[in-house]
Amino acid sequence: MAEYSVIGDRTEFEKACLALSHGQGPVAVDVERASGFRYSQRAYLVQVFRRDAGVFLFDPPAVGDFSALQDAIGDTEWVFHAASQDLPSLRELGLNPPRIFDTELASRLLGSDGFGLAAVVEHALGITLAKAHSAADWSTRPLPQPWLEYAALDVLHLIDVADVLARELAEAGKTEIAAEEFQATLDKEPKAPRTEPWRRLSGLHKVRGARQLAVARELWTAREAYAQEIDVSPGRLVPDRSLLAAVLASPQSKSALAALKEFNGRASRTQLDRWWDAIERGRTTEDLPRERVPSDALPPPRAWADRNPEADLRLKAARPVVEAIAEELHMPTENLLTPDFLRRVAWQPPALTAEAVGEALAALGARRWQVAHTAQKIADAFVEGPQTDSDAPETAS
Template sequence: MIDEAPGFARACTALAAGHGPVAVDVERASGFRYSQRAYLIQVFRRGAGAFLFDPPALGDFAPLQAAIGDAEWVLHAASQDLPSLREAGLEPAAIFDTELAARLLGRERVGLGAVVEEELGIALAKAHSAADWSTRPLPDSWLEYAVLDVLHLVDVRDRLAAALAEQGKTEIAEEEFRAVLERPARPPREDPWRRLSGLHTVRGRRALAVARELWTAREDYAREVDTSPGRLVPDRALVAAVLADPATKQALASVKEFTGRASRSQLDRWWQAIERGRACSELPIERVSGDGPPPPRVWRDRNPAADARLKAAKPAVDAVAAELGMPVENLLTPDSLRRLSWSPPEPLDAASVGAALATLGARRWQIERTAQTIVEAFVDSTQEPPSAPEEAS
């Protein structure tokens, strides 16, 4: 592993002198650390070899960016790695996503190990995929695992690119890769504390305020000590504390279900959070409605026309996906179809449906292959079924 400036400089020189696409992968410490920073960056290029870089030790990755920035970067599940790469100062100009390519090709298994095995016949052991990559020093077996993640990726890319060309999907893939690369970061979630597992068992606005304050206190402490929140106090333990409604700090300490490595060592912190929740004047509402349509199971009663449109359009879009040989969610997201079915544009034609799909984030190729199909399905949904002929008496 490269963790000093001289070795880093030599590696960057070698990579700049290499040729062709550059395979890149990132190892994080998800589930162990609070941040999603990269704790290992693996890079391979033909004519240069494979290199493992230690981001905490090296810090500035500008030399690596300069060495490989103009080349196509090959990643597997790029959307997962791009935020960590960008945090390290690394930004590709173009990408080839081997997972996304496998999906567009209709492959049944799209994990890295499965794709490498199907394309190259090489089996990769995935024993350390969930390891704590902030560990130092990293064991040799982990480093071997890490280098194998990029060693074969360019060969896989070439095989998948050939298959995409054979199926006439090269332009589709390029459009999807650009969309992944250019997709803006998600805005912060409103009321993220509502994702607390088990929160549905909490009743009452005051109790929800306590849950919110406990979640916020845990989040602040997790950020402070750079530890995954669930490793400090699990979600179920926070919810147990809310449901127990302890009268004193000692009573909180006596709640058996209030577990976790920091449940007792930070008892003052949690008790103060409970007291803030009980004293706050701004109480959260109990139910928050989403910005989209309600669940389809209630459409038949609440909006029968929308229900009919969705039931007509879904199999029609499924058929287009089957014809293209790809999962339907890669052709058009279920959420987009639901939103369009609930509130279709006027006038109802391919242009207006295409504009609505574009607003929802659909790409050009998706619109070209689905807009007219959706219009026809919506129109068909309004037609009365033919009545059965009367039987002769």
Template structure:
């Protein structure tokens, strides 16, 4: 059984932070949230392990202020698995690393076939981890003993995994690549809020008419406001399909809405006034949402041959070359260069078409320097080849 200490009192917190400060080497950090249960993405448990310090499970609500922990470990390397998922929740607690080592990302760069935590621990250390509680409601209190044991195991082996992967990176001469990728994850800004987020309602494509879309907007907003206030995942109050069913049924009265079989969810009847008020607001709205909004999303590649034949030729020529390069480097293609970046370059390439202009375009798309160094010439050559192959030869034009 893994040894750990649960810290859920301020008087124990200072001693735990002092122990971690006195440890040596990097610290393993993980976070448990209540995704799918709560509205927020706040951390409901923070696991920290450091050699010669011990393993601690910090309970954020009773602790509140994590300043002492940040002061204790803020300047050393933090080892996380899939860091981009945990960093926002950690930053809500004012916990922010100076440098990171992402074991999931390292495994991808090394070409590991499976990169989940359990798979990486097994492939590097030969230890099998049970993942029985990964989708649990971590806002539950008190936390069951089996959950705490599971949480402790998430960091107990992470430093050893980091060391094994670091050696692999050195052996494959990918240490500099990994360092760039880790720094990029750490520096990545949060995504800006989506325009018209209510349009993400699953099944909204079946709703017709701008007035019906206004109703969808009001129902989504009402559910979002209530979910935020209750700190409950919106879908647990009223699922998307239930909101869409109510819109399509077009009930004439609140009673009809309440009698609608497909209008389900634990808050569908207890908050019936809330949903009916939203429907009425949507019906009386004078400013109606457009059927579609302007988007910079590119057409699907299958439509390119008709809509932009030159771009279609560029993409068909460059994509296998990037895939071959990724295979030669021993990593997934998407880690060498994101498919969206490649598609956008193929759709609208820079001028003049050469390695330098492609490099500038890649930098503007936030590609890392190692990615630019590996791909710029390959992309430029492939684009030029696609133009030349499309030009008629003297024989074909005679």
């Protein structure tokens, strides 16, 4: 069993911060949320380990202000596994690392066989971790002992793992590449809120007409507001498929809605008035949504041959080239270059030079090392790639 301290009041918190400030080297940090159970993505447990200090499991709702922890560890490197998942929740608490090491990203850059924490720990240290509680409801109080044990193990080995991976990165000549990736993760801006988030409703493509779309919008919005109010994941109240069923069935009365077998979920009947009011708002509103929404999304590549044959040829020429570079570098293709970046420069290419392709990739968000490894070869592939039928040499009849 791992030794750890559960921190649930201010006195314990201040002692833990003092101990961590006197620890040695980087700190391992992890966060447990209640995704799928709660509306928010807030942290319900923050785990921190530092050598010569120990493992501390902080209870954010009980602790409140985390500024003393930031002061205690804020000047050293923070080690994560999949940092992009944890940084937003930590920032909500006022916890901001100055620099990071990400063991998941490092493993990807090294071309390891598995990228999950258990696989990475086993690769680096030969220690087997059980991932029994990763999908648990971490808002539960009190937290069960096995969950706390699991949470402690999530950070206990991370510093040792990072040491091993740092050596492997150096041996592979990828230290600078990893540093760029870590900094990009730290610098990444949160996504801007969607202008019409209700259009994420699963199965919305089955809904026909602006009036039905208005009903779907009002049901989704009513569910979202109630979920936020009581801090419960929207899908646990009424699943998307149930909202969609109500839209498509178009019930003519509240009792007909209640009788709809497909309209289920924990709040489908207890909040029946709420859902019926939403349906009626959708049926009477003059604010009808657009049936077609402009999008900058590219067509699926399977449609390119008909929609943009030249782009199709460019993509078919460049994709295997990028895959070959990734294989040579011994890393997944998506870590060498985001697939959407390649599709976008193939769909609407700049001048077919390495410099122009590199500038286009950088504008999309590619890192310097990615541009350095791919721009020239992508440009060459665009120029030299598969020929159209009209380019093929004529044969004698």
